[in-house]
Amino acid sequence: MSKWFSNKFSWLGMLVASFIAVSFVFCILPAFKHMPTNTQNLPIVIVNQDNQQISDKVADGLKDNLPFKHISTSSSLSRTKHRIELRKASLAVVIPDGFNKDVRAGKRPTVNFVVNNANSMVQTNVNQGLISRIQSTVNAQLTQQSLVGMYAKQLAPKMMKTAMATGMKTAMQKAMTASKGQAVNQKQIQKQVQAKVQPKIQKQVMARATKMAAPFNITAKSSTDTMGTxxxxxxxxxxxxxxxxxxxxxxxxxxxxxTMTFMSVRFIAGKWKTFLGLQVTGVITAVVLALLTVGALRCLVSFDGGVFNALLWQNVLYDFAAFELTSGLALLFGGLPSLLIQLPLFVLQIMAGGGTLPRAAMTSFYKFLSQTTPMYQNIYSSYNIMANLGNTGAFQQTLWWVALGGLVIGSLAVWIGYRGKERRGLAAVIPTKF
Known part of the structure; x- marks a missing residue:
């Protein structure tokens, strides 16, 4: 028993388990430090196709009342959809042509929304909540502007006519008395009375129209254009x-x-031939793993042959890039010790990958990781492929650069290191026949 506890490998399991647990705590929880407030960084676009008085006021009201830091306006729906497709915008609010006309006629106007359904869970939920909030904000705007405006338009002529009649009678009497029987300029007196009466009547009209509109609500209809399948x-x-x-x-x-096999076999075949064998094994592994993974996914999720082929190629590239990166780090740090770097990097990519948090809501550190590590590229390429959105070129280009970077790291590690002539330590963990 004493020999068991004196063996350092007896404690290796405890150390590995502890390291994994601590890695998850320190690598995942910081990503949620600024949530949910960071969702305010999601870009929102207001597309005003109507550009009339009421629609302009509704657009301005949305900009002032939504708790988002990046709200922009646009008149082009096609450009806005392209921004959403590229995930440079999270959601678009579209005020269509004829909105002002419908409100003036007392009809229910329509507000449209455009969202990309190929996104993270948090962003999808935020978009759904945002649509409800925007609808409430628009309805509040309509109650103030459409109903009050409609009642004011009906009341103004009658109230102005009554006030002008009363004002003209009084003004004419005063003018006739002052002129001592001489003719008076009735048109001039009418202009004077109108200039005096109109501001007072406008205030009275708005006050009365607001009071009349209070018990009623006009609500806007809405429709959502979901981009992608x-x-x-x-x-x-x-x-x-x-x-x-x-x-x-x-x-x-x-x-x-x-890598540990490479560390052992290199004593037989030489390090460069063994390194070539490692690379060939990596390519074969990338193809087989992608085929098995996408095939298993196809058993659970329905998609056509075109999606299957595109998803397969994407995941072969991702697996190749991931293998080059992980094998490069493994060669650099001597196999098993590379877990001290590789495991935290893997856990960090879970959050930086964008499958949970949208990139706009990440802190700067996780945003940097999302740009430079393979998991983010594959998650969003796969989103686009499964939703038939395309736009995978930039993600795939990054994966090629990651693969090249990993290959360079591994090549340099083999070139500079692995010069020992005696097979010992970690190089002897995996047995090899001479």
Missing amino acids: KQVNMQHQMAPMFISMGQYLGLMIASIII
């Missing part, structure tokens, strides 16, 4: 994150095992 359940939304996590974790472990 509509999904029947949350499997489509969650699949990109989980397949990316599973493949990356598998490749990270595989790269460490393969």
